[in-house]
Amino acid sequence: MEPIKNYPRLQTRVDMDVIRAETGAEEIYRMGYNESPLGPSPRVVAAIRMAASGIGYYPPMGDDRLRNVMADTYGRGLTADHFYTSLSGYEAIEMAARTYLRPGDEMIICHPTFGVYSKIAALQGATTVDVPLTVPDFLPDVDTILRAINEKTRAILLCNPNNPTGTMMGSADFDRLVDNLPEDILLIADDVYSHFVTDPDYPDVIKHILAGKNIVRIQTFSKAYGLAGLRLGFAIAKPEIANAIGGIQRGFHQNRLNLSAGVAALLDQDHLRANVKMALDGKHYIYKQLDRLDVGYIPSQTNFLIVKFERPVDSLVQALYSKGILVKPQPLPGTPHALRVSTTVPAGNEAFIAGVEAWLSDGQ
Numbered sequence: 001m002e003p004i005k006n007y008p009r010l011q012t013r014v015d016m017d018v019i020r021a022e023t024g025a026e027e028i029y030r031m032g033y034n035e036s037p038l039g040p041s042p043r044v045v046a047a048i049r050m051a052a053s054g055i056g057y058y059p060p061m062g063d064d065r066l067r068n069v070m071a072d073t074y075g076r077g078l079t080a081d082h083f084y085t086s087l088s089g090y091e092a093i094e095m096a097a098r099t100y101l102r103p104g105d106e107m108i109i110c111h112p113t114f115g116v117y118s119k120i121a122a123l124q125g126a127t128t129v130d131v132p133l134t135v136p137d138f139l140p141d142v143d144t145i146l147r148a149i150n151e152k153t154r155a156i157l158l159c160n161p162n163n164p165t166g167t168m169m170g171s172a173d174f175d176r177l178v179d180n181l182p183e184d185i186l187l188i189a190d191d192v193y194s195h196f197v198t199d200p201d202y203p204d205v206i207k208h209i210l211a212g213k214n215i216v217r218i219q220t221f222s223k224a225y226g227l228a229g230l231r232l233g234f235a236i237a238k239p240e241i242a243n244a245i246g247g248i249q250r251g252f253h254q255n256r257l258n259l260s261a262g263v264a265a266l267l268d269q270d271h272l273r274a275n276v277k278m279a280l281d282g283k284h285y286i287y288k289q290l291d292r293l294d295v296g297y298i299p300s301q302t303n304f305l306i307v308k309f310e311r312p313v314d315s316l317v318q319a320l321y322s323k324g325i326l327v328k329p330q331p332l333p334g335t336p337h338a339l340r341v342s343t344t345v346p347a348g349n350e351a352f353i354a355g356v357e358a359w360l361s362d363g364q
C-alpha cells in the first residue's frame with residue numbers, strides 16, 4: 001500500500017557512549033547542536049523529580065497554568081490567551097502550519113535557513129518558495145519577499161536571528177515587512193534564538209502582535225533555557241491566532257514533566273541569564289582566538305557562529321571528532337568551507353580552538 005507521505009526514518013546520530021568508545025575522549029563537546037551546556041536549572045530538575053511520581057495519572061487536560069506563567073514572565077500586557085504551547089519549537093511551527101496552511105498554498109522562506117521548513121509545509125500539501133538571503137550579508141531582502149507574494153501565498157517563515165548564519169534582520173526591515181503584508185498572510189517569526197541577541201536593533205515582534213498583526217512568534221525551552229532534551233516549546237500571537245492554533249492540541253498534549261518543568265524554568269530567569277552569559281562569553285572568546293589565527297567568521301546574534309576556512313573542512317571535522325569535539329560542516333553561498341560551531345563550556349571552546357590551530361599548522 002502506497003503511503004501518501006514518504007520520508008526516511010530518523011536514526012540515532014549522536015550516541016555519546018559510541019563516540020566515547022570510538023575516540024577515547026573523556027569529555028565530549030557537542031558544538032553542533034546549538035544547545036546550552038549548563039543544561040537545566042536545578043529548580044527544573046527538582047520539579048521534574050516531583051512530577052515524576054505522578055506520571056501514573058494523566059496530566060491536566062490543558063496547559064493554561066503554564067500559559068499563565070508565560071504571560072507573567074513576558075509582561076507587556078500579554079495574557080495566557082496570547083500563548084500556545086507545543087512539544088518543541090519545531091512543533092510550534094508545525095501547529096501554526098497545520099492551522100493555517102491549505103493544500104496548494106505557498107509559504108515563503110529564505111535560504112540558507114533552518115532545514116525543516118519545507119517538510120513542515122509539504123506535510124500540509126503546501127509548497128515553499130525560496131527568496132534567498134542576500135550574499136554576503138545573509139539577510140532577508142524585504143522588497144524581494146514582498147514581490148514574491150501572490151494569491152497562493154499564505155505564510156512567510158522567517159528565522160531571526162537565522163540558523164545557520166547567526167545573522168539578524170534589523171527592526172526597520174522587519175517593521176517595513178510587517179506594515180506591507182496583506183491581511184491574509186501569516187508571518188511566522190522563528191525567534192528561538194532571541195534570548196541570545198545583544199543588538200539593540202532587534203525587532204520588537206511583541207509590539208506588532210499587541211497591535212493585532214498576523215504574526216506567530218516561535219519560542220522554545222531548548223536553547224537559552226537549556227532543556228533541549230525535554231521537547232517543550234511555545235509561541236506568542238494575538239489571542240485570535242493563539243487560540244486557533246492552541247485549539248488543535250489534543251487533550252493531555254503536554255505531559256506532567258513538561259508542565260512542571262516549564263513553570264520552574266520560567267520562574268528561574270537567573271538560570272536563563274547564566275546560560276546566555278556562558279554562550280556570549282564563549283562566543284567572544286572564540287571571536288578573539290579566530291582573530292588571532294586570522295580565521296574568518298560571521299559575527300552572530302546567537303549561541304553559535306559560522307567559521308570560514310580557505311580549504312575543505314572534512315579533515316578538520318574528523319580531527320576535531322577524534323578529540324571528542326562535534327561540529328557541523330555548513331557550506332554557504334560564497335563560503336563553501338565553513339563550519340557551524342555552537343559555543344560550549346570554556347574547556348570545550350578552548351579545545352576547539354586548539355584543534356583548529358593544530359589543523360591550520362598541519363596544512364593538510
Ligand SMILES: Cc1ncc(COP(=O)(O)O)c(C=O)c1O
Pocket residue numbers: 033034088089090091114159162163190192219220221222228232233
Ligand atoms: C531556527 C530553529 N528553529 C526551531 C528549532 C527547533 O527547536 P526545538 O524544536 O528544539 O524547540 C531549532 C533547533 O535547532 C532552530 O535552530
